[in-house]
Amino acid sequence: MSRRMGFLSGLCGCLEKRGRSAGSSGGGGGKEEDDGGELWNFFFELRDLQIATNYFSELNRLGSTRFSVLYKGLMPNGQVVAVEKVSDQGLKKFINEVKLLLKVQHKNLATLLGCCAEGPEIMLVYEYLPNGPLDYILFEKKKFASLDWTKRFRIVTGVARGLLYLHEEAPLTIIHGGIRPRNILLDEQLNPKIADFGMARLAKMTDIDSDELDILGPYGYLSPEYVMYGNLSVKTDVFSFGVLVLEIVSGRKIHGMQLGEEKAYPLSYAWMLFEEGRSLDLVDPSLDDCDFDEAAMCIQLGLSCCQYSPTERPNMSSVHLMLSTGSFTLPTPRNPASLVGGQSWTSTHSRNSISDSSIDGGR
Secondary structure, three states: OHHHHHHHHHHHHHHHHHHHHHHHHHOOOOHHHHHHHHHHOOEOOHHHHHHHOOOOOHHHEEEEOOOEEEEEEEOOOOOEEEEEEEOHHHHHHHHHHHHHHOOOOOOOEOOEEEEEOOOOOEEEEEEOOOOOEHHHHHOOOOOOOOOOHHHHHHHHHHHHHHHHHHHHHOOOOEEOOOOOHHHEEEOOOOOEEEOOOOOOEEOOOOOOOOOHHHHOOOHHHOOHHHHHHOOOOHHHHHHHHHHHHHHHHHOOOOOOHHHOHHHOOHHHHHHHHHHOOOHHHHOOOOOOOOOHHHHHHHHHHHHHHOOOOHHHOOOHHHHHHHHHHOOOOOOOOOOOOEEEOOOEEEOOOOOOOOOOHHHOOOO
């Protein structure tokens, strides 16, 4: 109970600061009162959420994670929302997510509408994104036979744009720490929105608890320096983005043992094809039409983002420039970091950083 009260006190402080900031920029005498009233709309009543989700019916259930369950809800005003019930074990993640999402707003980030701290569980309320997580469509293909190339490239570009905002344009530099298909949500037009900021960090606060690596998700998306030493930076997100890009191009999960030993680890397989001049063999065979120039660019980009040394990975501004204009030329990647047998990281190249200053940025 004391932890929950501490959260509410801290949250109210964040809301008041945001309100004062909005009020000072607005300039009107009555503006501050209006902002204050709207800020309190951030808090949802438990009764309203119960009715919206049909009392958290299994029929409204969208999915679950280790610390939460997500439900679809229909509010009295007709707005469709996603309601995440968070367990006590997930309170720290909950607090972190709310505080960070109050600092950011972008079209490629999931929108936090509010929260509820009544009753036995605490809840987050988000905009509802009808096409759900990317992995649901990309890997299981339950809703679409396949994503065409235009949609896939738009998703890659949108995620890059969202990360660029977090790393270089937001009021404070934010490291997401969990970029993977499950945390990329898709709206009606399959535009991507980065979600799940529970493990995100401000760049100046990168310390992580020893038990947090256990809940960050599949190791295949985490950079070597993060897994082995707990070193977290914007280049950690760049690595995860590189893996994501290769998965989107290939339509294959980072761990795909059913594909056979040669193709089991997409990073190693992609590198082998790249070395042999057969990069386009990585492209998802279910694609009927594909811009092979864009696909080849994405494969080289993915490999460049997955370099073992953080200094050898491009920053997101360079990544976005290349995707949006094609005018930025990446250096030829080396053998990327590869996860062998799910246990250890290997890399056959030197860990010395390359000297190309154009990709050595990042905040």
